[in-house]
Amino acid sequence: MKYAAKKLVTMLITLLSISFLVYFAFDIIPGDAALAALGTDSTPERLEALREQLGLNRPFLERYFEWLANFVRGDFGVSYKYKMPVADMISSKLPITVMMALISFAMMVVVSLPLGVYTAMNSGRRIDRLIMVVNQIMMSVPHFFMGIVLTYIFGLVLKLFTPGGFVSYETDFWRFISYLIFPCIAIALPKIAMSVKLLRGSCIEEAAKDYVRTAYSKGNDTRGVLYKHVLRNAMIPVITLWGMTLADMLVGSIVIEQVFNIPGIGRILLTSISYRDYPVVEAVIVLIAAVVIVTNFCVDIIYQIADPRISVGGR
Amino acid sequence: MEDLLLEIKDLNIEFHDHDAPERVVSGLSMRLNRGEILGIVGESGSGKSMTAMAIAGLLRRHDMKISGEIYFEGTEILHAGRSELRRLQGDDIGIIFQEPMTSLNPVKKIGWQVEESLRIHRPQLSREQRYALAIECLKSVELDEPEVIYKKYPHELSGGMRQRVMTASAMICDPRLLIADEPTTALDVTIQLQIVKLLQKLNREKNTSILFISHDLSLVRKLCGRILVMHDGRVVEEGDSHEIFTHPRQAYTKELIGAIPRMEKLQQF
Numbered sequence: 387m388k389y390a391a392k393k394l395v396t397m398l399i400t401l402l403s404i405s406f407l408v409y410f411a412f413d414i415i416p417g418d419a420a421l422a423a424l425g426t427d428s429t430p431e432r433l434e435a436l437r438e439q440l441g442l443n444r445p446f447l448e449r450y451f452e453w454l455a456n457f458v459r460g461d462f463g464v465s466y467k468y469k470m471p472v473a474d475m476i477s478s479k480l481p482i483t484v485m486m487a488l489i490s491f492a493m494m495v496v497v498s499l500p501l502g503v504y505t506a507m508n509s510g511r512r513i514d515r516l517i518m519v520v521n522q523i524m525m526s527v528p529h530f531f532m533g534i535v536l537t538y539i540f541g542l543v544l545k546l547f548t549p550g551g552f553v554s555y556e557t558d559f560w561r562f563i564s565y566l567i568f569p570c571i572a573i574a575l576p577k578i579a580m581s582v583k584l585l586r587g588s589c590i591e592e593a594a595k596d597y598v599r600t601a602y603s604k605g606n607d608t609r610g611v612l613y614k615h616v617l618r619n620a621m622i623p624v625i626t627l628w629g630m631t632l633a634d635m636l637v638g639s640i641v642i643e644q645v646f647n648i649p650g651i652g653r654i655l656l657t658s659i660s661y662r663d664y665p666v667v668e669a670v671i672v673l674i675a676a677v678v679i680v681t682n683f684c685v686d687i688i689y690q691i692a693d694p695r696i697s698v699g700g701r
Numbered sequence: 702m703e704d705l706l707l708e709i710k711d712l713n714i715e716f717h718d719h720d721a722p723e724r725v726v727s728g729l730s731m732r733l734n735r736g737e738i739l740g741i742v743g744e745s746g747s748g749k750s751m752t753a754m755a756i757a758g759l760l761r762r763h764d765m766k767i768s769g770e771i772y773f774e775g776t777e778i779l780h781a782g783r784s785e786l787r788r789l790q791g792d793d794i795g796i797i798f799q800e801p802m803t804s805l806n807p808v809k810k811i812g813w814q815v816e817e818s819l820r821i822h823r824p825q826l827s828r829e830q831r832y833a834l835a836i837e838c839l840k841s842v843e844l845d846e847p848e849v850i851y852k853k854y855p856h857e858l859s860g861g862m863r864q865r866v867m868t869a870s871a872m873i874c875d876p877r878l879l880i881a882d883e884p885t886t887a888l889d890v891t892i893q894l895q896i897v898k899l900l901q902k903l904n905r906e907k908n909t910s911i912l913f914i915s916h917d918l919s920l921v922r923k924l925c926g927r928i929l930v931m932h933d934g935r936v937v938e939e940g941d942s943h944e945i946f947t948h949p950r951q952a953y954t955k956e957l958i959g960a961i962p963r964m965e966k967l968q969q970f
Binding site: 595596597599600601602603604605606607610614615618619622692693694695 | 757759783784787788789790791792795796798800803804805806807808809817818821822854856867870871
């Protein structure tokens with residue numbers, strides 16, 4: 387419990403630092419809300435008047451803490467471009483991106499776990515070598531290219547889905563999911579390849595350890611040794627990879643959303659960067675950072691449960 | 702009167718992982734009676750650990766060639782089916798390994814590991830019965846506060862404690878044969894003596910036959926009634942422990958005895 391509390395404090399400090407850095411970065415970048423509202427051909431007097439009115443001339447720290455206080459309450463400010471609350475803009479898109487990340491993550495776990503164990507048990511045989519070659523290819527192909535290939539094969543040639551088509555989750559949930567399947571495969575494939583490789587290596591390494599011999603000497607069969615002993619130990623590095631991957635998938639979906647024309651958070655982030663719509667960019671970045679940090683926190687906790695050696699001496 | 706438990710006839714073990722086959726055990730024959738403690742001594746690489754693994758049914762690898770016969774209460778171990786072998790392992794044959802630090806699974810609690818053989822061989826027992834047996838077994842290997850140890854992880858125990866835990870988990874099904882493969886090598890001298898005394902006690906109380914494998918002659922002498930001296934995969938001398946120490950017939954045995962550090966010799970005589 388002490389371990390969790392320590393991690394929690396670290397997590398909060400990290401979140402606070404990130405929010406500060408993000409706010410600070412966008413404060414020193416040229417261009418602000420007044421300029422965005424009035425345009426570059428406006429007079430300096432009118433800009434100054436609007437800055438005064440919006441409170442942009444107040445000290446930086448004062449503005450930061452106000453922004454932070456509002457952010458914590460769920461008020462992310464107002465978009466310069468669309469003149470609507472950022473929270474409203476994000477809240478309708480967030481489920482799409484989160485859903486994509488979750489489906490990709492589930493695909494990765496469901497596919498890589500049995501495949502990693504299978505290749506480890508058959509290591510050196512022809513089937514293992516074949517899978518590892520395919521694996522290596524999957525690992526080296528970037529997910530956006532995989533997205534294009536998938537769109538071509540399954541969308542244009544096999545006509546399994548309409549490229550560029552999308553149905554909102556509010557209209558028809560299951561059709562919404564069906565449109566996410568291929569983008570999710572594109573995101574998941576490189577990650578599946580990575581975790582298969584890691585799990586395979588980890589299983590082979592663990593299987594050579596002394597406690598495995600002990601397990602056999604007690605009358606365990608191969609399945610018992612694998613599931614009760616080897617897998618639990620072999621999963622420890624894989625859990626770390628998966629934790630990083632979940633955060634990576636959220637960010638990775640930004641690119642894939644463009645390839646498959648899906649209106650998620652990634653779309654909002656890219657358009658708002660090009661419009662210098664800072665409140666939106668700030669909110670999205672801080673939210674993504676928060677998800678990454680919270681995920682890492684959860685992984686640390688799971689990690690500690692998976693490996694009892696962590697809590698002792700881990701300070 | 703002889704009451705035979707284990708008989709090995711002409712055991713040969715060859716490694717085939719290099720270009721030329723490497724013979725690690727050749728023509729080994731031996732007998733072990735019920736309730737007897739037999740010592741196998743020899744330097745590293747003399748094939749004593751391989752013999753132990755073969756008896757425990759743990760040498761089933763593709764890169765090895767094994768011939769000969771190992772009879773354990775009428776079951777021939779080398780050619781037994783896997784399921785038949787598994788019935789013996791952990792139930793009738795228990796084994797303790799050389800490396801107490803790594804022979805326990807680092808992510809499982811001590812209690813779980815001690816009870817493992819019970820879960821495999823006595824599935825009819827309830828959780829409470831298993832717990833009671835495990836606690837009793839941890840007590841019999843002279844671990845203080847077995848209830849506390851039960852809930853600990855291997856890394857929280859010292860080497861000597863872990864070797865006791867290993868002994869407990871090998872003894873929980875009351876095996877007829879306990880193979881102790883260099884159980885004291887990784888431990889310091891005072892702990893070594895404690896483990897030897899513990900093995901003596903288990904042998905006395907439960908009439909378990911013990912195959913004690915060691916390169917440490919002074920320990921073997923303390924524990925075993927009969928000794929087998931191995932060198933280069935062969936048995937070079939066999940006989941009563943006292944007899945071998947006082948009148949070694951083979952040059953190699955004499956060398957081994959000569960290699961015992963002087964201090965210990967002084968203590969003994």
